[in-house]
Amino acid sequence: MKKYKAIFFDWDGTAVINRWAPVDSVISKIIPLLDQGIKLFIISGTTYENIAAGSLHSLIPVNCLKNLFLGLGRGAYNLGFNDAGELIVLSSAIPDIEQRLRIDKAAFEVHQYLLKHYGIKTDIVFSRPNYCKVDLLVENDRKENLFLQSDEISRVQDLLLSHGYTYGLAGLLELARKIGKQNDIDIIPTTDAKYLEMGITTKGDNVSYFMQHVVGKNNITCNECCFWGDEFRYLVEGVPGSDAYMITPESSDCDFFDVSGETSLLPGNVVGVGGSIESFHKFLTQQLNLY
Structure with a gap:
C-alpha cells in the first residue's frame, strides 16, 4: 500500500452512503490522518450544510482543520479553515x-x-x-x-x-x-x-485550484495524491460520470479509485475497487497504519 500525502474524495456514496447517514465512522478515520499532516479534500457537488449536516468543523479538532479542504457546489466554492477553526472561502466562481x-x-x-x-x-x-x-x-x-x-x-x-x-x-x-x-x-x-x-464550472475546477494552491505549494507530487469516488464511469460513450471531472491536466498522473462496483466504461487511469463506502474506510485505516 502506497503512502499518500493528499487524498481527494467524494462525499455522498464514497465517504458516507448518503448525506443523512451517520458520519462517525469516516470522521474517526480522517481525524488521525489530518493530525499526521495529511491533506484531505472533500470534492462534492453539494453545499457545506449537506456535509455532516453543516457541523464538520465541530466534529474535528481545531488543530486538524488546517489540513482539511472542501471543493463544493460543482466548482462554485473552494473552502478551508482558519487558525480559529472557522470555515473560510479560499476562492469562488459565482456568476454576477x-x-x-x-x-x-x-x-x-x-x-x-x-x-x-x-x-x-x-x-x-x-x-x-x-x-x-x-x-x-x-x-x-x-x-x-x-x-x-x-x-x-x-x-x-x-x-x-x-x-x-x-x-x-x-x-x-x-x-x-x-x-x-x-x-x-x-x-x-x-x-x-x-x-x-x-x-460554468465542474468538480475539475475545484481540483485544479487545490492542486495548484495546496498540493503544489506543499511540494506534494502527483505520485503522492489519490482520488476516490463512486461516479467515475462513463454513463454512455462520451458522457463522463461526475467524478471523472476530477481527472484534470493537473491531476491526471495521480491515482484514481472507484468504489461503485461498476467496471465497464471506467476511464483508463481509474481502478475499480468496488466495495462502496467500506472500501474507502478500509483505505483510510490502511493509510493511518503506515504512519
Whole structure:
C-alpha cells in the first residue's frame, strides 16, 4: 500500500452512503490522518450544510482543520479553515446577476425545447450557486440517496427514445452547450442521468485550484495524491460520470479509485475497487497504519 500525502474524495456514496447517514465512522478515520499532516479534500457537488449536516468543523479538532479542504457546489466554492477553526472561502466562481440569468434562461430553453419538440416534461432547480439542474426523470424520487442509481441510465435512455429523442445523453449535453452559446454563456454541461446540470464550472475546477494552491505549494507530487469516488464511469460513450471531472491536466498522473462496483466504461487511469463506502474506510485505516 502506497503512502499518500493528499487524498481527494467524494462525499455522498464514497465517504458516507448518503448525506443523512451517520458520519462517525469516516470522521474517526480522517481525524488521525489530518493530525499526521495529511491533506484531505472533500470534492462534492453539494453545499457545506449537506456535509455532516453543516457541523464538520465541530466534529474535528481545531488543530486538524488546517489540513482539511472542501471543493463544493460543482466548482462554485473552494473552502478551508482558519487558525480559529472557522470555515473560510479560499476562492469562488459565482456568476454576477447577468450571467446567472443567462444560465437560468438557457436551462429554461432546454426545458422548452424538449417539451415542444418531443413532449418530454422536465423540472428545473434554479437555486444552485452557479448552475441549474434540469430534472429528466421527474417521476423518479431518489429519496435519501442523491447520487446515480444503477437503473437510471437505462431509464432515461428509454424515456428519451419513447418520445422520439434519438440523440441520447450525449445529445443533451450538446444541446445544453448550443443553447448556452445562443444566450452568450459558455455552459459546461454534466449529467448523472436523472439531472442535466448546466453551469460554468465542474468538480475539475475545484481540483485544479487545490492542486495548484495546496498540493503544489506543499511540494506534494502527483505520485503522492489519490482520488476516490463512486461516479467515475462513463454513463454512455462520451458522457463522463461526475467524478471523472476530477481527472484534470493537473491531476491526471495521480491515482484514481472507484468504489461503485461498476467496471465497464471506467476511464483508463481509474481502478475499480468496488466495495462502496467500506472500501474507502478500509483505505483510510490502511493509510493511518503506515504512519
